[in-house]
Amino acid sequence: MAISELQWPASVTAREFKSPAQLAQRLAADVAERLRAAIAGQGRATLVVSGGRSPVAFFEALRHEKLDWSKVLISLADERWVPVEHADSNAGLLRRHLLQGEVAKARFLGLYRAAANLDAAALEADQALAELPPIDVLVLGMGDDGHTASLFPDSPNLAEGLRVDGERRVLPMLAPSVPHQRLSLTRRLLATAGFTALSVQGEGKLATLRAALADDDLVQMPIRAFLHDPLDIYWCP
Numbered sequence: 713m714a715i716s717e718l719q720w721p722a723s724v725t726a727r728e729f730k731s732p733a734q735l736a737q738r739l740a741a742d743v744a745e746r747l748r749a750a751i752a753g754q755g756r757a758t759l760v761v762s763g764g765r766s767p768v769a770f771f772e773a774l775r776h777e778k779l780d781w782s783k784v785l786i787s788l789a790d791e792r793w794v795p796v797e798h799a800d801s802n803a804g805l806l807r808r809h810l811l812q813g814e815v816a817k818a819r820f821l822g823l824y825r826a827a828a829n830l831d832a833a834a835l836e837a838d839q840a841l842a843e844l845p846p847i848d849v850l851v852l853g854m855g856d857d858g859h860t861a862s863l864f865p866d867s868p869n870l871a872e873g874l875r876v877d878g879e880r881r882v883l884p885m886l887a888p889s890v891p892h893q894r895l896s897l898t899r900r901l902l903a904t905a906g907f908t909a910l911s912v913q914g915e916g917k918l919a920t921l922r923a924a925l926a927d928d929d930l931v932q933m934p935i936r937a938f939l940h941d942p943l944d945i946y947w948c949p
Contacts, residue, residue, distance in 0.1 A: 719925065759784060864934070865934065882898065
């Protein structure tokens, strides 16, 4: 099934690409265009991205886009509670694949804090993100279980994390796989983005989206919380 065959809400725009490389190039071009527009309009831009292996091609394509990166603030939608030097760190991933060359001029606001425990780290990150300007561009991913950012089904704080009127910007979250401890931006903050893209690849992710459209239980599949807000989906087989 093609992504265009699914019955999307009016707020969703679904785009299909032939290959991961084509998707990464188009997403990078679209993100860069919106960042340039934000800089032109307000003198600065804020970009929030997701980690993991899937966005690497996008990061490396975005790295070559021409814009004034010194006027861009970059942050993360979620993070594993590990130091930047750890192989699983999303901040470390960005340093290797995005924050290179001209992009190194951007300001990076990470989520990891070396606190006594996960709850304390999340509270420190929440306070640090009080200085995050309005998000101009947000790029999300999605797992086969329907999680996005680190808003995982069955995580103890999920209900609070999905509240659009919640009090927190960052919450501690538990993933069903190692490493278990995560920090995640909440829906309250994620939903404020001026432009939100969801980048997904493969028939498995298409099946997940099909299942997400079939019901409205946000706790079972957190991605559902974002399918009725303005969302641009970038998908390839």
